[in-house]
Amino acid sequence: MDDVRKLTEDYPWIQTPLVIGAPMRLIALADLAVEITKAGGIGFIGSGTDTDDLSIHLQSAQKLLENSPSSISSSTLPIGVGFINWGASLATALLAIEKYRPAAAWFFAPASISSLQTWAEGVRKASPETKIWVQIGSVKEAVDVVESVKPDVLVVQGTDAGGHGLAQGASLISLLPEVTDVVHNLARTQSITAPVVIAAGGIVEARGAAAALTLGASGVVMGTRFLASHEAVIPKGYRDEVLRANDGGQTTVRTKVYDHCRGTTGWTETHNGRGIVNKTHTDSVAGLCHEDNKKLYEEEVKKGDAGWGVEGRMTTYAGSAIGLIKEVKSAKDIVQEVREGAKDVLGRLNGAVVVGKL
Amino acid sequence: MDDVRKLTEDYPWIQTPLVIGAPMRLIALADLAVEITKAGGIGFIGSGTDTDDLSIHLQSAQKLLENSPSSISSSTLPIGVGFINWGASLATALLAIEKYRPAAAWFFAPASISSLQTWAEGVRKASPETKIWVQIGSVKEAVDVVESVKPDVLVVQGTDAGGHGLAQGASLISLLPEVTDVVHNLARTQSITAPVVIAAGGIVEARGAAAALTLGASGVVMGTRFLASHEAVIPKGYRDEVLRANDGGQTTVRTKVYDHCRGTTGWTETHNGRGIVNKTHTDSVAGLCHEDNKKLYEEEVKKGDAGWGVEGRMTTYAGSAIGLIKEVKSAKDIVQEVREGAKDVLGRLNGAVVVGKL
Known part of the structure; x- marks a missing residue:
């Protein structure tokens, strides 16, 4: 105290x-x-x-x-x-x-x-x-x-x-x-x-x-x-994902793939980031190489808000308690x-x- | 209530x-x-x-x-x-x-x-x-x-x-x-x-x-x-590890390797177990195949209590709060x-x- x-x-x-x-x-x-x-x-x-x-x-x-x-x-x-x-x-x-x-x-x-x-x-x-x-x-x-x-x-x-x-x-x-x-x-x-x-x-x-x-x-x-x-x-696309996602233990994941795609190369091996799972992550797990994933990511950026979502590719960093957030x-x-x-x-x-x- | x-x-x-x-x-x-x-x-x-x-x-x-x-x-x-x-x-x-x-x-x-x-x-x-x-x-x-x-x-x-x-x-x-x-x-x-x-x-x-x-x-x-x-x-070897280990977020890990080594093959892909990191895990991460790891594991079992520890190979399932346990x-x-x-x-x-x- x-x-x-x-x-x-x-x-x-x-x-x-x-x-x-x-x-x-x-x-x-x-x-x-x-x-x-x-x-x-x-x-x-x-x-x-x-x-x-x-x-x-x-x-x-x-x-x-x-x-x-x-x-x-x-x-x-x-x-x-x-x-x-x-x-x-x-x-x-x-x-x-x-x-x-x-x-x-x-x-x-x-x-x-x-x-x-x-x-x-x-x-x-x-x-x-x-x-x-x-x-x-x-x-x-x-x-x-x-x-x-x-x-x-x-x-x-x-x-x-x-x-x-x-x-x-x-x-x-x-x-x-x-x-x-x-x-x-x-x-x-x-x-x-x-x-x-x-x-x-x-x-x-x-x-x-x-x-x-x-x-x-x-x-x-x-x-x-x-x-x-x-x-x-x-961005609205990002914020909408924060409101939408539930069950964060399953729908978010700790990964380095977003750092790779964004070219944020300075983080040490010990660190990564937790974000909402989307195509960038699932494609990476399925075997897509970082280079191709990065190219797809850079294309996705041009879509603006539509680049977020389960079928999107944009980085959506968020914690596992995301399911408890319901409104802005x-x-x-x-x-x-x-x-x-x-x-x-x-x-x-x-x-x-x-x-x-x- | x-x-x-x-x-x-x-x-x-x-x-x-x-x-x-x-x-x-x-x-x-x-x-x-x-x-x-x-x-x-x-x-x-x-x-x-x-x-x-x-x-x-x-x-x-x-x-x-x-x-x-x-x-x-x-x-x-x-x-x-x-x-x-x-x-x-x-x-x-x-x-x-x-x-x-x-x-x-x-x-x-x-x-x-x-x-x-x-x-x-x-x-x-x-x-x-x-x-x-x-x-x-x-x-x-x-x-x-x-x-x-x-x-x-x-x-x-x-x-x-x-x-x-x-x-x-x-x-x-x-x-x-x-x-x-x-x-x-x-x-x-x-x-x-x-x-x-x-x-x-x-x-x-x-x-x-x-x-x-x-x-x-x-x-x-x-x-x-x-x-x-x-x-x-x-076993005493296992219990001693529970008392010894600290900083469980770093010294325990979720893995399937102990199931592989013990031949517990019935768990679905969705499940694994958290245990204290030892040679079974570090060797697996370093590339040792399951078959060879299993053989080493089976040899280790014969050591009894000496098979546990950071340099041991025995399964030591324990949660991340292990560092808070100090005595039996x-x-x-x-x-x-x-x-x-x-x-x-x-x-x-x-x-x-x-x-x-x-």
């Missing part, structure tokens, strides 16, 4: 339980990040591998936040920025961070742990109040990151997550308690301040959020849920529903326990 | 939140099943694909239960039996069920849905009080089973589970709420009594159990946790700790919510 106090000190505008918007590359930009923050969460801009436009997005966010209520005032710009570190430019990122001082910088998939240390040092120097968040997907990664980077926040990503993550992994139900135990033990034995632990992967609504809290998280990240928000920068809502409504809903779930269950009905 | 009332009616000896022992083939026999039941849970005997010994195991359980306290009295034999339906003999199973009238019969992996209907009809006729439990791993399976078999209990298995399950799937954090919603909607629209939903896969302690309850389960199944119980029938305990202690611990987790979190500290 100390972690929650730390969160409310570091991000004074938040309401708890904390809901966070994942830094989805090309999709989570100023509009989405700001609306999540204005609803009492923490919104992130997905800078990803490309830092060239980061200053523009931060400027937009700053402008959008100018007339916001005093309740979200902060000594930093009250949103975060997320990087895919193997491909992002540190120099460009630091210029933007120094100028706009976002509340948090979220690192993911570095080329090496030592490069992550360089990033952390750079950000801490450029903007001392910007907190360092690092996303991991295994206990080993958690230990390596906590020992070397000493992040403020550790984002624990389970394998149900949409988009990129570890190709092999466990879900939050086993990963999160183990990481929490190991990290707290490590902090105790090595006199490191334990990072705040935040959960990501498979959470799209109140029940998943409440589950993550019981597993030891001090807040929850959602990506896929915000794909179906008014503020996401997302405002980011504000999503944040509030998940936050208040998680409290209701916990209150209702505890009430049932107290009277012996659970 | 009505589901919990139904559970306490159907299994009058239980204490809630309900903890269930998975019907692990060859491992969960009379001793383990009875101790779980005596601790207020529901123990299952793992009959698996081989029903020949079922009567013997049920007789043992009956004997063990003879002098148990009146609190666990029941009109049925207060344990369940679990089948792997594609390989089990219905005729032999029914003889045992008719004679011993176990509280529940748990079905898993049938050759077809229609064969499952035959099993359900047979059991209901042989022992009307025996409840029908069916394990599923996807929303589609849940719908098919509820519509055709109308089970009393639906066991929803997430992909973190050890041993056999769907090769492709989601974890409980996304699968469980979606199945719960779909099944309740189905029951409402088709005037079917909705089954009680129970969660399996990745739960080994209180936090995972509490999470499953927030996700909509009325009880939790544990398998891997009971591998490290005094009552499990398990009695089944009784495990059941009580998880049950009371889950209540504590929910109470503590709700308390934090109430005072605004979560």
Whole structure:
């Protein structure tokens, strides 16, 4: 619970339980990040591998936040920025961070742990109040990151997550308690301040959020849920697929084929992405070579929204909880529903326990 | 909460939140099943694909239960039996069920849905009080089973589970709420009594159990946790691996290679098993053919306990939460700790919510 106090000190505008918007590359930009923050969460801009436009997005966010209520005032710009570190430019990122001082910088998939240390040092120097968040997907990664980077926040990503993550992994139900135990033990034995632990992967609504809290998280990240928000920068064809797909354990899959088709070659062997199964994937499984698949993909791009769907070929990154998403809502409504809903779930269950009905 | 009332009616000896022992083939026999039941849970005997010994195991359980306290009295034999339906003999199973009238019969992996209907009809006729439990791993399976078999209990298995399950799937954090919603909607629209939903896969302690309850389960199944119980029938080499392994998302894997090496050829393409990575798996990934791998496996069997371990070859089925298991305990202690611990987790979190500290 100390972690929650730390969160409310570091991000004074938040309401708890904390809901966070994942830094989805090309999709989570100023509009989405700001609306999540204005609803009492923490919104992130997905800078990803490309830092060239980061200053523009931060400027937009700053402008959008100018007339916001005093309740979200902060000594930093009250949103975060997320990087895919193997491909992002540190120099460009630091210029933007120094100028706009976002509340948090979220690192993911570095080329090496030592490069992550360089990033952390750079950000801490450029903007001392910007907190360092690092996303991991295994206990080993958690230990390596906590020992070397000493992040403020550790984002624990389970394998149900949409988009990129570890190709092999466990879900939050086993990963999160183990990481929490190991990290707290490590902090105790090595006199490191334990990072705040935040959960990501498979959470799209109140029940998943409440589950993550019981597993030891001090807040929850959602990506896929915000794909179906008014503020996401997302083609209609993609968004329609998010609403349509059900039974995500069967209709989404972790694969590298979309990286191959899009020419995103920088990811290490350890990482791939979860997306909705379509022709690009089924043809690949049936034996179509990457080269031919890539050509078909490039043709499909020209179709626009019609390129998505089970018979389409376009990348449709989404998590396994996709079947729980039924309608497009405002980011504000999503944040509030998940936050208040998680409290209701916990209150209702505890009430049932107290009277012996659970 | 009505589901919990139904559970306490159907299994009058239980204490809630309900903890269930998975019907692990060859491992969960009379001793383990009875101790779980005596601790207020529901123990299952793992009959698996081989029903020949079922009567013997049920007789043992009956004997063990003879002098148990009146609190666990029941009109049925207060344990369940679990089948792997594609390989089990219905005729032999029914003889045992008719004679011993176990509280529940748990079905898993049938050759077809229609064969499952035959099993359900047979059991209901042989022992009307025996409840029908069916394990599923996807929303589609849940719908098919509820519509055709109308089970009393639906066991929803997430992909973190050890041993056999769907090769492709989601974890409980996304699968469980979606199945719960779909099944309740189905029951409402088709005037079917909705089954009680129970969660399996990745739960080994209180936090995972509490999470499953927030996700909509009325009880939790544990398998891997009971591998490290005094009552499990398990070689020392296997049990030592359960205690040793950590970071299960990385050190366990879903694979068919152990079925190949053991000659268990009856599983459909849709199913495989999660086990701790060892030479059998790494050699297979490196290109060793099944035939040669099988020969090496058969040699390894002769080593006894020394055949387990990272450098060993023996099958070590276990779930991704294996890193949270640190010591061998009695089944009784495990059941009580998880049950009371889950209540504590929910109470503590709700308390934090109430005072605004979560």
